[in-house]
Structure formats: C-alpha cells, structure tokens
Amino acid sequence: xxxxxxxxxxxxxxxxxxxxxxxxxxxxxxxxxxxxxxxxxxxxxxxxxxxxxxxxxxxxxxxxxxxxxxxxxxxxxxxxxxxxxxxxxxxxxxxxxxxxxxxxxxxxxxxxxxxxxxxxxxxxxxxxxxxxxxxxxxxxxxxxxxxxxxxxxxx
Numbered sequence: 387x388x389x390x391x392x393x394x395x396x397x398x399x400x401x402x403x404x405x406x407x408x409x410x411x412x413x414x415x416x417x418x419x420x421x422x423x424x425x426x427x428x429x430x431x432x433x434x435x436x437x438x439x440x441x442x443x444x445x446x447x448x449x450x451x452x453x454x455x456x457x458x459x460x461x462x463x464x465x466x467x468x469x470x471x472x473x474x475x476x477x478x479x480x481x482x483x484x485x486x487x488x489x490x491x492x493x494x495x496x497x498x499x500x501x502x503x504x505x506x507x508x509x510x511x512x513x514x515x516x517x518x519x520x521x522x523x524x525x526x527x528x529x530x531x532x533x534x535x536x537x538x539x540x541x
Contacts, residue, residue, distance in 0.1 A: 387524070390527050390528060392430075395434060404449075405491075406448055406450050411495060423448060467487070468489045469489070471491070471526050474513075475514050476513075477512070478514060480537060489511075490531070
C-alpha cells in the first residue's frame with residue numbers, strides 16, 4: 387500500500403479512499419486503522435514534497451466497500467468516469483471516452499466478490515480491463531493511472 391500511495395501521488399491522484407472488502411487480506415480496525423491512515427497521510431505529504439506537488443491529496447479513513455459506495459453520489463457528475471478494474475471485463479480502458487474526472491476502484495488480490503461487483507455497478511462503476519494479464523492489485527492501480535494519463539492526458 388505504501389508504494390502504491392506514493393506512486394499514485396506522483397501520478398497526480400486527487401484523493402485516496404482506502405476500502406475494506408470481503409477478500410481484503412489485511413483487516414484494519416479502530417486505533418490500528420487510524421494509525422495506518424496517519425502513516426499513509428504522512429507518506430502522501432512526503433511524496434508531494436518529492437515530486438513538487440502543492441496540493442496534498444487527502445487519505446480518508448478506512449471504510450468498508452458498502453459504506454463508501456453508499457456515499458457515492460447518484461447519479462454521478464456527467465464528466466466523471468467511474469471505473470472498476472476487472473481482468474475479465476468486456477471493455478478495455480482504451481475503448482472508453484475520456485472523462486474530465488475519474489474515480490478508480492481497484493479491488494484486493496482475488497478481486498471483488500460478485501456481490502461487491504454488483505454493488506459497484508449499481509453505483510455507476512463500469513468494469514474495464516487493462517489488457518490480457520492479471521496484475522497484482524498494487525500494479526493494477528499504478529498501471530491504470532499511467533494508462534489514463536497516456537490516453538486522456540494529465541488530470
């Protein structure tokens with residue numbers, strides 16, 4: 387998670403929402419979760435200093451995926467793409483119309499459960515694939531951010 391956050395900041399993310407899913411390996415609760423979020427926020431600040439960013443992305447408190455999705459506005463803004471990375475998706479990132487704003491949902495190792503995937507779809511997320519390979523979650527997030535920048539421009 388540390389490397390993913392550091393590199394995501396370098397690639398220009400605006401905000402970070404850690405989510406706990408059914409298949410999450412690490413289970414963070416209460417004080418331990420709060421300490422991790424503080425650690426991640428400090429890491430984000432250091433990444434901003436390293437790459438010259440003057441806007442520090444906020445690292446939100448860890449939420450369960452259903453809790454977070456319940457907060458996602460419906461319908462979403464017309465200029466927003468809500469993307470769920472899924473190696474089995476029919477549509478590739480390259481086939482999408484560029485959006486001014488992108489919310490990217492990356493699941494844990496093993497992906498989201500079918501129930502979680504359906505819940506994300508009900509909140510306007512579209513499943514997309516990056517290519518023929520199944521990537522580790524930390525690789526998938528960074529590859530998607532890089533691909534979005536290459537295809538749609540810096541955000």
